[in-house]
Amino acid sequence: xxxxxxxxxxxxxxxxxxxxxxxxxxxxxxxxxxxxxxxxxxxxxxxxxxxxxxxxxxxxxxxxxxxxxxxxxxxxxxxxxxxxxxxxxxxxxxxxxxxxxxxxxxxxxxxxxxxxxxxxxxxxxxxxxxxxxxxxxxxxxxxxxxxxxxxxxxxxxxxxxxxxxxxxxxxxxxxxxxx
Numbered sequence: 001x002x003x004x005x006x007x008x009x010x011x012x013x014x015x016x017x018x019x020x021x022x023x024x025x026x027x028x029x030x031x032x033x034x035x036x037x038x039x040x041x042x043x044x045x046x047x048x049x050x051x052x053x054x055x056x057x058x059x060x061x062x063x064x065x066x067x068x069x070x071x072x073x074x075x076x077x078x079x080x081x082x083x084x085x086x087x088x089x090x091x092x093x094x095x096x097x098x099x100x101x102x103x104x105x106x107x108x109x110x111x112x113x114x115x116x117x118x119x120x121x122x123x124x125x126x127x128x129x130x131x132x133x134x135x136x137x138x139x140x141x142x143x144x145x146x147x148x149x150x151x152x153x154x155x156x157x158x159x160x161x162x163x164x165x166x167x168x169x170x171x172x173x174x175x176x177x178x179x
Contacts, residue, residue, distance in 0.1 A: 007060075009070035014042055017073065018050070019057050030061035083112050083174060085150040092173055098144035102137045104128040109162045110141075112176040117154040121162055 001009055010017055019033030020026060027033040036055050040048040060072035083090040099108055108122040120141060124133040134157035142155045162171045 003064060003066040003068055005064060005066045007064050007066070007072045008075065009064065009068050010059075010073045011070060015040055017057065019059060020052075024052075027058075028061075029059040032056050032058045083110065083118065083150075083176060084178075085112070085118070085145060085153050086116050088148065088150045090145065090148060090150065094148065095141075095174065098141055098148075099137060102133070102140050104133045105137050107162075107171075108137065108173065109171060110174050111163065112174070112178045114154075114178050116150075116152065117156070119160075120155055120157045121160055122157065 003009055016039040018037040020035050020037055022034050033056055036053045036057055037050040038053055039050055058074045064072045104125045106123045106125050111119040113119055120138055122137055124130050138155040138157045142153055145153045163175055164171055
């Protein structure tokens with residue numbers, strides 16, 4: 001919940017948030033984490049205990065000016081869910097809206113391969129023309145990234161399978177291999 005000072009407070013009666021680094025070691029207040037272990041204290045039937053989410057968070061080391069004793073939390077977003085093309089950062093929600101209205105595009109994954117290049121892996125609705133979906137998706141993404149301020153970006157539509165995460169086997173929408 002937010003306070004009158006504009007900070008986000010964590011109600012620890014309902015949820016526990018443990019900021020961790022890549023090795024699941026606790027991150028001290030005042031430093032950004034690379035992941036979070038979340039425990040939901042409201043679900044007694046099927047509890048979620050220490051579920052890993054790759055959000056970057058930081059607890060404040062100082063108390064809030066509003067007087068609340070609840071911890072102050074900053075959320076930066078998800079690691080791996082951001083492209084950085086020609087110096088412009090593009091988060092997952094922005095990319096999602098760039099591709100949402102491409103006809104017959106069912107799911108997608110973007111892999112950043114260089115400072116100004118991405119590979120688009122995708123699946124199309126069954127029975128549609130894959131080459132047409134590839135062309136329309138790549139063209140739409142290229143134009144949208146340019147309009148967003150990323151400059152000229154090389155977009156390559158690929159037939160490769162989606163890359164799954166090593167933890168949990170999920171398919172991330174964005175993977176940055178350029179760093």
